[in-house]
Amino acid sequence: MSPLFRILSLAAACALLAACATVPQPLQGNFANVTSLNAQQSSANGTQVRWGGDIISTEPSQQSTCFYVLGRPLDNEARPVRNNNSQGRFVACRTGFYDPEVFKPGREITITGAIQGTMTRKVGDYDYAYPRVEAEVIYLWPKRPVVVNYPYYGPGWYDPFWGPYWGGPYWGWGGLYAPVIVVRHHR
Template structure:
């Protein structure tokens, strides 16, 4: 019985999902679509939203981050393959470096709604929901690796183990184990 219990504990700990920065903030099940209609009626409501950074403005005592909102998946990461919901602005009391919080970086934020704020998009003035952050998680950037681990020509295949990898145009990216030759 104990081996099964150990397996269940390990399995459940691997499925935690949300990053710690946004997991511990209690939130209401209020979506962006509801709040964007009338943000002032949802003041002091805690939410967890995410999206892609559009712009970062550092003021003297706070930072404003404009985000293009996307629905979140089970682990709290924005689903960029879904339809964008609109924009919102995050107000953070911390300094957020625009080089780190660069355009097109994915983030998830947990915080409370303060109302709305006026922003200019092109030549149009719009009112966007303003979210005071209690936790922000900046998602790591996926980097494409054209070759397997270990550099060009060597790598790991889930089917053959460690071996040689030929990613050239003639081999079509087929994994061949070292004993093949």
């Protein structure tokens, strides 16, 4: 199989998978294009939103559980994007008990619901106005696998057909192929 064919096959497979990406059914609907930073600065009470991000803390009480979240932009599946772009913080509260050992800090969630004003809490010594959402859906995303890249030095490097010495990094073929990816799941 030629290297060009492998690359084109991989690109076609990625395009097909991207075309199949859909928003999970509980998160579907029409929502206002309002970020938590916008809601913090203006009155958006009652506006239906779909926000997501990384859990900062989960605080259950007698009647409900509140999730303090570092907001992130959402991708085409409504999953928080893993990058350094924060959309501010928000708090989402929902009736019932949600276990803080399941909804741990750092886990990704997406919520839908209506904005219900703001509530002020300390972040360090700073008084931060969290936009508050009365959540209808709390969607906890599965943990992402940990990906470790190991270099692959081209055909022949540990390849029984080509032999162990042909096409390694010193022969110039090493840069033509993507690295081998080893996936380890969190426990």
